[in-house]
Amino acid sequence: xxxxxxxxxxxxxxxxxxxxxxxxxxxxxxxxxxxxxxxxxxxxxxxxxxxxxxxxxxxxxxxxxxxxxxxxxxxxxxxxxxxxxxxxxxxxxxxxxxxxxxxxxxxxxxxxxxxxxxxxxxxxxxxxxxxxxxxxxxxxxxxxxxxxxxxxxxxxxxxxxxxxxxxxxxxxxxxxxxxxxxxxxxxxxxxxxxxxxxxxxxxxxxxxxxxxxxxxxxxxxxxxxxxxxxxxxxxxxxx
Numbered sequence: 001x002x003x004x005x006x007x008x009x010x011x012x013x014x015x016x017x018x019x020x021x022x023x024x025x026x027x028x029x030x031x032x033x034x035x036x037x038x039x040x041x042x043x044x045x046x047x048x049x050x051x052x053x054x055x056x057x058x059x060x061x062x063x064x065x066x067x068x069x070x071x072x073x074x075x076x077x078x079x080x081x082x083x084x085x086x087x088x089x090x091x092x093x094x095x096x097x098x099x100x101x102x103x104x105x106x107x108x109x110x111x112x113x114x115x116x117x118x119x120x121x122x123x124x125x126x127x128x129x130x131x132x133x134x135x136x137x138x139x140x141x142x143x144x145x146x147x148x149x150x151x152x153x154x155x156x157x158x159x160x161x162x163x164x165x166x167x168x169x170x171x172x173x174x175x176x177x178x179x180x181x182x183x184x185x186x187x188x189x190x191x192x193x194x195x196x197x198x199x200x201x202x203x204x205x206x207x208x209x210x211x212x213x214x215x216x217x218x219x220x221x222x223x224x225x226x227x228x229x230x231x232x233x234x235x236x237x238x239x
Contacts, residue, residue, distance in 0.1 A: 018057035020064070026109030031057055031072040034064030039119045040238050041069045043109065043142070045102065045129030047151075047210060048090065050080030055210045056126070059227060066231060068238070069118065073109050075102045075132070099131040099152060106132055110141050122238035124230055126210050127151045127175070137161045144237035146230045148209045151175050158184045164195040166233045168226050173206040195237075201226060 020033030031051050042063050046056055051074045064070045081093045106123075113121060122144040125133030130150030137145040138160040145165040147153060153176065165188070169181040178200045188196035201208070201222060209226045212219035 017052075017054045019061045020057070020070075025071055025073065026105075026107075026112040028073040028075065028105060028109060029078075030074065030109070031060060032070070033057075033060050034069045035067070036069060036116070038067060038069040039117060040067070041071060041113050041118045041121045042234060042238065043106070043113075043121060043123040044070065044072045045075065045106070045123065045125040045132050046072065046080075047127035047129060047207065048081035048093070048097075049211075050074060050076050052080070053210060055212065055214070055223075059210065062227060063231065063234070066235065068122075068234065069113075071109065071113065073105070075105055075129075094128075097128075099128060099135070102129070102132040103135040106136060107141065110136075120238045122146070122234045124148060124234075125150065127207060131157075134158070134161065134165075137163045137165055144234060146233055148226060148230070149173055149176065149206045150181075155180075155183050155187065158187050161188070161191075161194060161196070164233070164237045166196065166229060167198040168209070168229060169198065169200045170204045170206050170208055171200055171202045172204065175206050199229065 020031055022029055022031055044060055051072045060070045060072050076097050081090060110121060120143045123133045123136055123142045124146040126148045128151055130147040131152040133145050133147060134153050134157045136142045142163060144163055147167045149170050167181055167184055169178060181198050185198050204222050209223050212223045
C-alpha cells in the first residue's frame with residue numbers, strides 16, 4: 001500500500017464531473033447517480049485519490065446505466081491523498097485515513113441505503129477501497145463484492161469472506177502481485193457456499209481500472225474489460 005505504485009498516475013480531481021450529484025448519505029458527502037427507485041445499490045469505494053476522480057465517477061455512471069442506484073462516498077472527508085504535498089507522503093497520509101475507519105464509516109452508509117428501501121447491495125473497492133470491501137464481505141452488510149487491484153487484502157481476510165467475490169488483479173502489480181492473489185484461489189475454492197474467482201489481467205499495472213489515460217486506446221480497452229467483469233458479477237448477484 002505504501003509503495004509508489006498506489007500513487008502513480010494521479011487523477012485531476014473535479015467536483016463537477018459526472019452525470020450525478022453530491023448529497024450526504026450516512027454522514028458522508030456522496031456522489032450519487034442512477035435511479036432512486038432502484039431496489040439494488042452499488043457502493044463504490046475509491047482508491048487513495050478519493051471520490052472526485054473523474055474516471056471513477058464515469059464508472060459510477062456506467063454502473064448506474066445498467067439499472068443500479070450507485071453511491072461513491074467521500075471516505076476521506078475532503079482530504080484525499082495529494083502526491084504533490086511532500087510533507088504528507090503516503091505513509092503519513094494513511095495513518096490518518098485507515099481502512100478500519102473506512103469500514104466503520106461504510107456501515108451507516110449501508111444503513112442509510114436500506115432505509116431508502118434498497119434490498120440488495122454490492123460493493124466494489126479499488127486499491128485502498130478493496131480492503132474496506134473485503135471487511136464488509138465478512139458479514140451480511142453486502143450481497144456481493146468485487147476487489148480491483150486490491151491493497152492490504154490478506155489471505156486471512158479471504159478466509160473470512162461470506163459473500164460472492166470477484167478479485168481482479170494486474171499482471172504488473174507490486175502492491176498485490178499475482179503470486180499473492182493466486183493464493184486466494186484455493187481458499188475460495190474450499191468454500192463451496194461462496195461463489196468466487198480470481199482473474200489476473202495481462203499487460204496492466206496496479207490502478208489500471210480507474211487511473212488510466214483516456215487518450216490511450218489500449219488503456220481504455222483494458223479498463224473497460226475489467227469494468228465489464230464487475231458489471232457481470234453485480235448483475236448476477238445484486239438483484
